[in-house]
Amino acid sequence: MKLITFAGPPSSGKTSVILKLIEAMAIDVNTIGVVKFDCLTSFDNLRYAEKGVRVETGFSGKLCPDHFFVSNIEAAVEWGLKCGFGTLISESAGLCNRCSPYIQGILAVCVIDNLSGVNTPRKIGPMLKMADIVVVTKGDIVSQAEREVFAFNIRQVNTAARIIFVNGITGQGASLLARHLQGARELTSLRDMKLRFTTPAAVCSYCTGEMRIGAEYQMGTMKRMEFKTE
Amino acid sequence: MSSEKYLEMAIATPLNQILAEHPICRDFFMNLRLTDLDWNLPLMQALDHSDQDAITEFGLDRGMILREFSLFLETFSRVAADAASIRSLTIIGGHGKSGEPEIAQWTATVGEIISIVGPTGSGKSRLLADIECLADGDTPTGRRIHIDGREVSEGQRFDMEGKLVAQLSQNMNFVMDLTVREFLEMHAGSRMTRDAENAIARCFECANELAGEKFTPETKVTQLSGGQSRALMIADTACMSSSPVVLIDEIENAGIDRRQAIKLLAQKEKIVFISTHDPLLALSADKRLVIKNGCISRIIETSVEEKNCLDAIEKLDATLLRLRNRLRHGHEISMNTVKGEEQN
Numbered sequence: 001m002k003l004i005t006f007a008g009p010p011s012s013g014k015t016s017v018i019l020k021l022i023e024a025m026a027i028d029v030n031t032i033g034v035v036k037f038d039c040l041t042s043f044d045n046l047r048y049a050e051k052g053v054r055v056e057t058g059f060s061g062k063l064c065p066d067h068f069f070v071s072n073i074e075a076a077v078e079w080g081l082k083c084g085f086g087t088l089i090s091e092s093a094g095l096c097n098r099c100s101p102y103i104q105g106i107l108a109v110c111v112i113d114n115l116s117g118v119n120t121p122r123k124i125g126p127m128l129k130m131a132d133i134v135v136v137t138k139g140d141i142v143s144q145a146e147r148e149v150f151a152f153n154i155r156q157v158n159t160a161a162r163i164i165f166v167n168g169i170t171g172q173g174a175s176l177l178a179r180h181l182q183g184a185r186e187l188t189s190l191r192d193m194k195l196r197f198t199t200p201a202a203v204c205s206y207c208t209g210e211m212r213i214g215a216e217y218q219m220g221t222m223k224r225m226e227f228k229t230e
Numbered sequence: 231m232s233s234e235k236y237l238e239m240a241i242a243t244p245l246n247q248i249l250a251e252h253p254i255c256r257d258f259f260m261n262l263r264l265t266d267l268d269w270n271l272p273l274m275q276a277l278d279h280s281d282q283d284a285i286t287e288f289g290l291d292r293g294m295i296l297r298e299f300s301l302f303l304e305t306f307s308r309v310a311a312d313a314a315s316i317r318s319l320t321i322i323g324g325h326g327k328s329g330e331p332e333i334a335q336w337t338a339t340v341g342e343i344i345s346i347v348g349p350t351g352s353g354k355s356r357l358l359a360d361i362e363c364l365a366d367g368d369t370p371t372g373r374r375i376h377i378d379g380r381e382v383s384e385g386q387r388f389d390m391e392g393k394l395v396a397q398l399s400q401n402m403n404f405v406m407d408l409t410v411r412e413f414l415e416m417h418a419g420s421r422m423t424r425d426a427e428n429a430i431a432r433c434f435e436c437a438n439e440l441a442g443e444k445f446t447p448e449t450k451v452t453q454l455s456g457g458q459s460r461a462l463m464i465a466d467t468a469c470m471s472s473s474p475v476v477l478i479d480e481i482e483n484a485g486i487d488r489r490q491a492i493k494l495l496a497q498k499e500k501i502v503f504i505s506t507h508d509p510l511l512a513l514s515a516d517k518r519l520v521i522k523n524g525c526i527s528r529i530i531e532t533s534v535e536e537k538n539c540l541d542a543i544e545k546l547d548a549t550l551l552r553l554r555n556r557l558r559h560g561h562e563i564s565m566n567t568v569k570g571e572e573q574n
Contacts, residue, residue, distance in 0.1 A: 114405075115405055117406075118406060118416070122257070122260075122261050125288070126289060139397075140397075140399065140401060140402070141401050141402060141403060141405075142402060142403065142404070142405050143402050143403070143404055143463050143466070144396045144397060144398060144402075144463065144466065144467050144471055144473075145413065145416075145417040145463070145466050145467075145470065145471070146404070146405065146406065147397075148417065148420055148421070148471065149416055149417060149419075149420045151392055152420035153420075155305060155306075156254075156257055156258065156261060156302070156306075157261060159298075159301045159302060159304075159305040160301075162388070163392050164392070165392060170355065170359075172355070172359045172362065172363075173359075173362070173363065175363055175365075175368060175369050176363040178368075179366075179368060197289050198289060
C-alpha cells in the first residue's frame with residue numbers, strides 16, 4: 001500500500017483537491033481510503049462518502065493535532081492494509097502554522113490557497129517547508145501576477161518542492177498532481193519511521209487543564225515575551 | 231555557476247556584499263526572523279552572535295542555515311536567468327468523448343493567436359487544461375503536447391511546470407490592497423527584473439492604452455473598474471510574466487481595446503490561445519480551433535474575407551460603445567446616435 005500525507009490550513013481546499021485527485025487517478029474507489037485528522041468537527045466525511053470513498057475521521061479534541069496525528073498514524077496504516085487499499089491518504093488540518101504531520105520517506109503534500117495573501121507562504125513554516133509537493137488552490141480567481149508572486153514566495157521557503165496549481169472545483173491540475181504521486185513508495189508498516197519535524201512542545205500546567213492567569217499557576221515548558229519600555 | 235560555488239560564496243563573502251548583489255536574500259533572513267545580524271560578517275560568523283533559541287525553533291542549526299542559504303542563492307539566481315522560452319507547441323490528437331479520434335497533429339508557433347470555439351461543454355476548457363499540464367496521454371482526452379517539436383523530458387517538465395502557461399479569465403480579481411504601482415513593483419520583484427523601473431513604466435503605459443478610462447499609478451488595484459482591471463492584467467501578463475503561452479478564457483468587452491490587447495500579447499513572443507465567441511476576438515486570431523464533442527474537429531484559417539469583415543464588426547462594436555458612453559454621461563439616445571451621425 002502507498003501512503004500519502006496531506007496537510008494545509010483550514011478551508012484551503014484539501015478535501016476538494018483529494019477528491020479531484022482520486023477522480024484523476026482513474027482507479028477503482030474501493031482501492032483507496034482516507035483518514036481525516038481534524039480538531040472538533042468535520043463534515044468532509046459526507047463528501048468522501050458521496051463519492052464512495054472509505055473514510056475514517058479522528059478528532060484531536062483538546063490535544064495538539066500533530067501529537068494526535070503521530071500517535072494514530074500507525075494504526076491508520078494497519079487499518080488501510082486490513083481493508084486492502086492500494087493507496088491510503090491522510091488529511092490533516094494544520095491549525096497553527098507550525099504543524100507538520102509529515103513522515104520521512106513518505107510523500108508529503110501541502111495545500112494552501114491563493115486567497116490567503118501573497119506573504120502567507122513566508123509565514124507558514126514546517127507545514128510548507130517540509131512538503132515534497134505544494135498544491136496551490138483558488139488560483140482561478142486571482143490575477144496571474146498574484147499567482148506568480150505567491151509561487152515565488154513558496155519557493156523562498158521551500159526551494160525543492162514541486163508547486164502545482166489545482167482548481168478544486170473543475171479539477172484542472174489534478175492529473176498533474178496524480179502523475180507526481182505515482183512515485184509514492186509502498187509500505188507495510190510505519191514502525192520506527194520518523195517525523196520530519198518535531199511536534200510542538202506542550203508540557204505545561206495549561207495542558208493539564210489549568211485556566212487561571214498568573215505566574216504562580218504556570219509550570220512546565222513556558223516561554224515568556226520580553227516587553228521593552230524604552 | 232555550480233552548487234559548490236554558491237556554498238563557497240555563502241561561507242566566505244560578507245553578508246552585506248551578498249545582499250548588495252542579491253537583494254532578494256533579505257527575504258531569506260526575514261523568513262527566519264534573523265533581522266539583527268552583523269551584516270559586515272560572513273554568514274557563519276554573523277550567526278555566532280545571534281539568538282540560538284530562535285534558530286532552534288525553526289528546527290535548524292548553523293550548518294543547516296548555511297546549506298539552505300546557499301540553496302536559496304542558487305535557486306533565485308536561476309530564477310533570474312530563466313527565460314523559459316519556446317518556439318512552438320504541438321498538440322498530438324487524442325480522442326473525443328465517445329472515443330472518436332481527432333485531428334492527428336497540429337502545431338502553433340510563437341507570435342500566433344489561436345481562438346478556440348465550440349458550444350458550452352464541448353471541451354474547450356479541457357483543451358486548455360491539456361496544454362497547461364503538458365498532457366502526455368494521461369488525461370481523459372489522450373492528447374499529447376510536444377514542445378519545439380519534441381517530447382517533453384522529465385527535466386524540462388520540472389523546469390517548465392507552472393511557468394509555461396499564464397492564464398486570464400473573466401473570474402479573476404485583484405485580492406490585494408495595493409496601488410497599481412506597488413502591485414507592479416511586487417510582480418517585478420518576484421521576476422527579479424533587472425531594470426524594474428523601466429519595466430513597470432512600460433507596463434503601466436500599455437495598461438492605460440488598452441483601458442478606455444485612464445487610471446494613475448496611485449489608484450488602488452481593488453478600485454479599478456472591470457475594464458481597467460482587465461487592461462492591467464493583460465498588460466502585466468504581456469510585459470512582466472515570463473510564461474511563453476497565454477490561455478485566455480473570454481475577455482468581456484467592458485471598455486477595453488480587445489484587438490489591441492491580443493496583439494500586444496502576441497508581439498511579446500507568446501503563443502496566445504483564446505476561448506471566445508466574441509466575433510471581434512475570434513476573427514482577430516490567425517486560426518480557430520473548432521471543438522465538438524471533446525475533439526478538435528476542424529482548424530479554420532481566418533480567411534481574407536473574414537479579416538475584411540473585422541472593420542465592419544469593429545464599427546458595430548464602436549456603435550455599442552458610443553451608446554454606452556452616452557448613457558453613462560446622462561444623454562438621450564436617438565437613431566442618429568445609433569448611426570453615429572450625432573456630435574456629442
